[in-house]
Amino acid sequence: MYALFSVVLLVLVVAALVDIITRQDGQVKHLPKVLWVLLVIFLPVIGSLLWFAIGREYPVRAERPSVGVPHRNAAWSGAPAMQPTRRLRTTEEELADLDREIDFHTEQARIRRLEAELAERRRPVDES
Numbered sequence: 001m002y003a004l005f006s007v008v009l010l011v012l013v014v015a016a017l018v019d020i021i022t023r024q025d026g027q028v029k030h031l032p033k034v035l036w037v038l039l040v041i042f043l044p045v046i047g048s049l050l051w052f053a054i055g056r057e058y059p060v061r062a063e064r065p066s067v068g069v070p071h072r073n074a075a076w077s078g079a080p081a082m083q084p085t086r087r088l089r090t091t092e093e094e095l096a097d098l099d100r101e102i103d104f105h106t107e108q109a110r111i112r113r114l115e116a117e118l119a120e121r122r123r124p125v126d127e128s
Helices: 002-022 033-042 044-055 091-122
Strands: none
Touching: 002 033, 002 044, 033 044
């Protein structure tokens, strides 16, 4: 009984330590990696359980469609599917894209206005 508990505890601690060490700093929550390692070493059961419960950042899972409610399913509504590997853009990037789009449409409106003015100039004048 004690041997099984010892093996399970050893596997838990080793898994937690390997997971902490291989994680990037941005994927570690609440404490720096060094403190997580020390916590797992000095308090193996509590430290390991805390690491897996609150210390690491888990990947966002895609939302599963509800069974029997097709109007809430993205595939039925025509909405684009979530792509978890796609990088989120910053607010500055979004604003820069919007500025470029506004500039493009402003330029297109200016071109249409100039084309209409040119067409007006080329139109023969009725001499009535």
